[in-house]
Amino acid sequence: MSKKRILLLSVSAGAGHRRAAEAIRVSALQNNEDLDVCHLDVMNFVTAGFRKIYTDFYIKLVNKAPTLWGYLYHATNEAQSDSTMERLRRSVERLNSRPLLRAIADFAPDAIICTHFLPAEILSRLILKERLYCPVWVQVTDFDLHRMWIHERMSGYFAANDEIAQRMRLSGIAEHQIHVTGIPVMPAFTNHPLREECATDIGLDPTKPTVLLMGGGAGLGGLDKVAGRLLALKVDFQLIVLAGNNAPALKALQTMAPNFSGRLAALGFTDKVERLMACSDLVITKPGGLTTSECLAMGLPMIVNSPIPGQEERNADYLLEQGVALKAYDDLSLSYRLEFLLSHPEKLKAMRLAASALGKPYAARDVIELVLENA
Incomplete structure (x- = not known):
């Protein structure tokens, strides 16, 4: 019997998304010998310009201009998904994601877990266009739920706590798709x-x-x-x-x-x-x-x-x-x-x-x- 193939997708905008993906990867391999688990950083598959904007700019913004970052955080949370700016943002993301799509096809996963909203958004559109058929899951990595985490056609969501689960329900996610697991940490933190x-x-x-x-x-x-x-x-x-x-x-x-x-x-x-x-x-x-x-x-x-x-x-x-x-x-x-x-x-x-x-x-x-x- 061939091994189940699990793909983890993170984004190196801050360390948290990568650490959550690594925690899942290490835990999966510790507890399941019949798994093939791969963790990819989406930023390794985009152009240098896109990476600079998405990661370097984010890090500089939160360190040098946190008030401006706070404004953008709340503004994007309130933005309408069909607005001109949102459509433009999604178009830019699509143009920068083609190498990632090839990497996903090469690995041929049985399931994908996203620890950042960017890959979840990209894969949601692929499922709609019938270019991706495996289930895609989303792990939220904060005790908050920004609108950009919510996408159609996801198989399930992992919430940090009951309040985030309630926010998911009110955002239109079906009850059976929501699981309150907490935020993944490395198995080492269970050993004390x-x-x-x-x-x-x-x-x-x-x-x-x-x-x-x-x-x-x-x-x-x-x-x-x-x-x-x-x-x-x-x-x-x-x-x-x-x-x-x-x-x-x-x-x-x-x-x-x-x-x-x-x-x-x-x-x-x-x-x-x-x-x-x-x-x-x-x-x-x-x-x-x-x-x-x-x-x-x-x-x-x-x-x-x-x-x-x-x-x-x-x-x-x-x-x-x-x-x-x-x-x-x-x-x-x-x-x-x-x-x-x-x-x-x-x-x-x-x-x-x-x-x-x-x-x-x-x-x-x-x-x-x-x-x-x-x-």
């Missing part, structure tokens, strides 16, 4: 490594309160400055700072680390974030859908900092409503909220319990199982 082992590996005391700072410190100044302000607070805790690929920030953090008596661990890029979360009591992060879902899967409360208008703002609102996060909008509010939580362990414990209850660590597994049942 030992705190003692993970803390010792990076030179920290596993018995002390520990805070993980990630997300670049956007809106709050450089990471070294943020770390210095937090470690000057009148509460005793350890700080892990994840600088990622920001080499200057990492160097600055490592230079200042000896001044804080082993209380600061400065790290660059790692694919073992779950180990840093395992030895943390609280995470300071931007409220992206994937990062916050990883925190929830690990049962970690958050302080979400400077959410950009649009999907991050909606994600932050959801987390605050559920009692798993506080929001910081500048350096003073971040310092105050951190000191408050570390000085009130009962509040932090309540947030941790709420995060554990809210997490969906097996979302990726549930997604692939539903797809296979219908393939």
